[in-house]
Amino acid sequence: MISRYEIGIVETRNVIKALLDTYDYDFRDYALTSLKRRLEDVITNNGLKDSEVLINRLQDNKVFFEQFLKDITPETTEMFRDPSLWRHLREDLILDVVKNTSKPKVWVAAFDSGEELFSLCILLKEMCLLDQFQIYASIFSDETLKKIQQGRIDVKQLEINEANYDRSNCISKYSEYHHIAPATGSLTLDTKLIKDVTFIKQNTLYNNAPGGIRLALFRNQIIYYNQILQDKTLNSIHNSLVAGGYLILGTKETLENTNANNKFTVINETEKIYKKKTG
Amino acid sequence: MYKAVIIGGSAGSFQVITRLLNSLPPNFPLPVLLSLHRLKHIRSGFVEALSIKSSIPVIEPYDKDQIKAGKAYLAPANYHMFIELGNRIALSTEGPVNHSRPSIDLSFITAAQVYREKLIGIILSGANKDGAFGIKKIKDYGGIVIVQDPAECQVKTMTEAALKLTKADYVMKTDEIIKFLQNLKI
Numbered sequence: 001m002i003s004r005y006e007i008g009i010v011e012t013r014n015v016i017k018a019l020l021d022t023y024d025y026d027f028r029d030y031a032l033t034s035l036k037r038r039l040e041d042v043i044t045n046n047g048l049k050d051s052e053v054l055i056n057r058l059q060d061n062k063v064f065f066e067q068f069l070k071d072i073t074p075e076t077t078e079m080f081r082d083p084s085l086w087r088h089l090r091e092d093l094i095l096d097v098v099k100n101t102s103k104p105k106v107w108v109a110a111f112d113s114g115e116e117l118f119s120l121c122i123l124l125k126e127m128c129l130l131d132q133f134q135i136y137a138s139i140f141s142d143e144t145l146k147k148i149q150q151g152r153i154d155v156k157q158l159e160i161n162e163a164n165y166d167r168s169n170c171i172s173k174y175s176e177y178h179h180i181a182p183a184t185g186s187l188t189l190d191t192k193l194i195k196d197v198t199f200i201k202q203n204t205l206y207n208n209a210p211g212g213i214r215l216a217l218f219r220n221q222i223i224y225y226n227q228i229l230q231d232k233t234l235n236s237i238h239n240s241l242v243a244g245g246y247l248i249l250g251t252k253e254t255l256e257n258t259n260a261n262n263k264f265t266v267i268n269e270t271e272k273i274y275k276k277k278t279g
Numbered sequence: 280m281y282k283a284v285i286i287g288g289s290a291g292s293f294q295v296i297t298r299l300l301n302s303l304p305p306n307f308p309l310p311v312l313l314s315l316h317r318l319k320h321i322r323s324g325f326v327e328a329l330s331i332k333s334s335i336p337v338i339e340p341y342d343k344d345q346i347k348a349g350k351a352y353l354a355p356a357n358y359h360m361f362i363e364l365g366n367r368i369a370l371s372t373e374g375p376v377n378h379s380r381p382s383i384d385l386s387f388i389t390a391a392q393v394y395r396e397k398l399i400g401i402i403l404s405g406a407n408k409d410g411a412f413g414i415k416k417i418k419d420y421g422g423i424v425i426v427q428d429p430a431e432c433q434v435k436t437m438t439e440a441a442l443k444l445t446k447a448d449y450v451m452k453t454d455e456i457i458k459f460l461q462n463l464k465i
Contacts, residue, residue: 033361033389034371074373220372223342252355252370254341
């Protein structure tokens, strides 16, 4: 941590501009502090001299850019983060969503590293409902997609993931869903779980968004946005949801600081579950 | 003169924090930011425990909440707490730093970048080195750095790591930190 590169605000803006001009990826309305930090990580971890070198590398090297997209996305979650939410989903919300609807659409509206998606699929499988849902998952970078499709999850997290799984009142054993290669120690999740998932490549969550959604898992995403992007994305998700559809935010995120506040009813304050108002 | 006080602590810091919060005047003129190691899967209880004896309100902020004087902001379980330009809280679920989320280093660094020389950073008892680099950053940006006297700490790893990296403005026992904050002229 000592020899960490420190990037200034002007430099950060230059990187953002280069990404927009070259690749049409728009980071202008990301929350500055955490974006700066991840840019510093990329610069430091790749042994680059400064942000100018980063910009040149991004512009000249598509492969590096793809890797950059993966690295710049916060690895948001653990498996079954916030077990009380997963308990609530199992005992209540999922049953409500599937009631009277054939093949309800669920959208993992998050650029995460796969944990949220796999947790959802495990939950539905244990409820014998996996084939009853149409699941969409947003994908920001091809590198992340590859990682998810191969079921590669950080093995360092195993203990946490297992504990979360148990606290979520799941009915099997977490070890049923993954395989650890004896030679390398690398961990892969059972990719059969996600075989029917539709992946949507998006450079923002508000472009190319799916419609007719009954439930959107949008947890711990707006923490990385400023107010403008929060409003824009929530507006789009609101449009994606059917009337009466559910939106779930992270436990420390709230609609109260956004324009979407009056378009939803709070269903569960602790787990941050909202319902789209009808009409 | 100052804009915020930020406090980091881990093992052995709970009683110190409780005493500090208890002894602040109710009209304390600065926000107090608390980045404390805590059990990640237990979301409730901690802020309530700190509130009982605190003379100022203790809040577990939501993302992008405005930071206000006279309130204490406790980093929520399993999130990093950053200070964002515009004097707001920004939360993050990025990976643990120094095995910690919240990481004291990250709270300190981001606070130093926003408040610069108008920040008072305090590091208390703890069992790892999280916070030491953050303390250095606060000092580099011209802020005031206070380290709890390791001789008084239940676990002194954290304060010793901070002192190794940075020349503190003050090394103080809890009583002295209390007096310092009570007599603060801003």
